[in-house]
Amino acid sequence: MRIGVLEDDMVQQGLYKLWFATAGYSCACYGTAEAFERALGQENFDLLIIDWMLPDSTGEVVLQRVRERRGWEVAVIFITSRESETDIVNALRSGADDYLVKPPKYQELLARIESLSRRIKPPALLQIGPYEINQTSHQIRLRGEEVELTNREFGLACYMFQNPGKLLSRAHLLEKLWGLNANVDTRTIDTHVSRIRRKLQIMPTNGWEIIPVYGFGYRIEKVNAAAH
Template identity: 40%
Template sequence: MRIAVLDEDRCQADLICQVLDGASHICHPFANAKEMLSQLRRESYDMLIIHWQTPDISSVEILKMARERLTPTLPILFMTSHSSEDDIVAGLAAGADDYMIKPIRRGELVARVHALLRRAYPAQKTGETLQFGNYVFETRTNRLAMMGNAVELTQKEFDLALLLFRNIGRPLSRAYILEAVWSRDVEIPSRTMDTHVSRVRSKLQLRPENGYRLAPVYSYGYKLEQLTE
């Protein structure tokens, strides 16, 4: 999962990212709210972790803007250096889903993050079989069947298709897709992603007449929509 971490204390932000990177997540640290909010307009994230005491914009305003502009179910965890009930109540009332009191404990951080992600993305389970309408993904064998018929896919095509179905209705930025499918350490030509999207659209017959639309989002990325039940 892709997680944005806001904390003006770079050492704390790096520690959080180190812990969550070790739990197979991809973290992006931000030192100020304006920088994070600007990035949120251009990129996709699965979760936000913010420090309650922010220097440039109040945490209440950050939460308010996140809830207004981003996916309503986006999980948000806030951290505070104070155990004051007022801070905790204010954060939860402003739209946060959970909180932690610093200093963070590594095991608790991972557990709370995973609990929020499971609640927000119930389709992101690790079972062998995932079904989305007529499409059945076998995650251990990396096989896909459409209406009972096997679909021949490369590994990257399978990963891309599964990512799109797990995020139906949600615009995914090119950077998000790149990190999720090709990993952030790999540089690929821009055309490679477009070619894979085109192949997935063709092989899975993701067309309006079949109830789906896989379309580019201008200057952003791609979105898979389910048009009918």
């Protein structure tokens, strides 16, 4: 598991690095919101730990940006000295998955991380209608027949199938698949969507439809194949 930590206290950073290394987790720590958000565009994290009080922002603002850019695929734990019921409720309603008051306890933190990882980790094999998605081998089968896809086509198809009904902007998909600072034209997304629609035969007769939203992006929706 790869953990990203936003914490400006260097002593606490050192503790996290020691604890997570002992538990067999990979960890990267950042002292400012700016550095943390920049890293999110360049690295993939399975779980994020965010402090509330930061030198250049607040944890609540950072959390909102995380949810806007990464959706709900990454788990977030708030660890902060703020302990009022209002603060806890606000953090959870803003999108935090868990909340701990400083100083965190080693065994409790690891137990909460393990609990979250069991809940959010997608299964290696997903069956979505006639599509079988193998996230280990990066293969998609349509009614048992493997469909040849590039890595980015697989990533796009997998991400869209895991976010049915959500309106996904071209900018969001670019950040997700190419990285925050990628110098790629947004029309590249249109090309890749067209390819996966054709290769995977994403159409109502197979139970799914990709709906373009003019000037914004795409939404994939489950439809009643029997009606078509």
